[in-house]
Amino acid sequence: MNTVGVALMAAPRPPLPGYDPEVWRRGEAGWVHSWDMSTGVDGPGTRFVMFTAGCPLRCQYCENPDTWTPLGGQVTPVDDVLARVRGYRAALVAGKGGVTVSGGEPLAQPRFVAGVLRGAREMGLHTALDTAGFLGHLATDEMLGDVSLVLLDIKSFDPGTYKVVTGRELAPTLRFARRLARLGKPVNLRFVLVPGLTDDPANIEGLADFVAGLGNVERVDVLAYHRLGVGKYDRLRIRYRLEGTEPPTWDQVEDTRRRFAERGLTVS
Numbered sequence: 001m002n003t004v005g006v007a008l009m010a011a012p013r014p015p016l017p018g019y020d021p022e023v024w025r026r027g028e029a030g031w032v033h034s035w036d037m038s039t040g041v042d043g044p045g046t047r048f049v050m051f052t053a054g055c056p057l058r059c060q061y062c063e064n065p066d067t068w069t070p071l072g073g074q075v076t077p078v079d080d081v082l083a084r085v086r087g088y089r090a091a092l093v094a095g096k097g098g099v100t101v102s103g104g105e106p107l108a109q110p111r112f113v114a115g116v117l118r119g120a121r122e123m124g125l126h127t128a129l130d131t132a133g134f135l136g137h138l139a140t141d142e143m144l145g146d147v148s149l150v151l152l153d154i155k156s157f158d159p160g161t162y163k164v165v166t167g168r169e170l171a172p173t174l175r176f177a178r179r180l181a182r183l184g185k186p187v188n189l190r191f192v193l194v195p196g197l198t199d200d201p202a203n204i205e206g207l208a209d210f211v212a213g214l215g216n217v218e219r220v221d222v223l224a225y226h227r228l229g230v231g232k233y234d235r236l237r238i239r240y241r242l243e244g245t246e247p248p249t250w251d252q253v254e255d256t257r258r259r260f261a262e263r264g265l266t267v268s
Helices: 021-025 078-094 110-122 141-145 159-166 171-183 201-214 230-236 250-261
Strands: 006-010 029-039 046-052 074-077 098-102 126-131 149-153 187-193 217-224
Touching: 029 078, 029 110, 046 078, 046 110, 074 078, 078 098, 078 110, 098 110, 110 126, 110 141, 141 171, 149 171, 171 187, 171 201, 187 201, 187 250, 201 217, 201 250, 217 250
Parallel strands: 046 098, 098 126, 126 149, 149 187, 187 217
Antiparallel strands: 006 029, 029 046, 029 074
16 A cells, blocks of 8 residues: 555644533534545545544554644544635545544544545535544434445454553444445455454454455455554654564564455455
8 A cells, every 4th residue: 555645734633621511512523633645555545634633542552652642632623624625625526535534533523524424425525434443333313324434444353452552342343344244335444453462363363354254345455563653652652562573574564464365354
């Protein structure tokens, strides 16, 4: 995959006093961490990517710990987001892309995200939801009706490993994956290969069997663990729990891709 991206805005941390929680509850505004334009990573074509702030998971390899809480973002009205998207619409259409809502975890702010997705679809744009699926129960069928593609990140298929990686339970994510299959919603699966953590062959093959049985997964992206976000942990004074863990080798990544491909899945 090739990436062409440049950060368009990194939101400052706002003070919480004075913020009306009712505005957030109604979905008229939400916590936005930053914006980006990318190609080939966050869905098909050229994408306008909105990163939300706030996430219930604490993944050991997370490269953006600054998105874990709302304090990492800025309160932004839906109308402001859509105005920004509208300014890029011609480029998105020309690049055969659209809008991706990522995070953090977008489903931590379901009404706000639903408003953004609906507005983007009303502009005739392709939409993608990038989620870990743990809060999938908060995504209404109406919201998912405005989603063209779900980028679903399943951290592990082994429940114990999933808990170690994220601090949360696996079952809600698998329920969401099955629900997406019942709805016939197209999914691109993302799996991060971390040596000594998610690389057990039984874990990989269990996930591959599960995904192959869903029938709606169009592509599997096997992503190699990297250490690009370590500096953020230092700045935020958060202990980086994978200190000393090296990225997987090319052979390890290729072996993982092979295990998915053997199930008839398209793998990148």
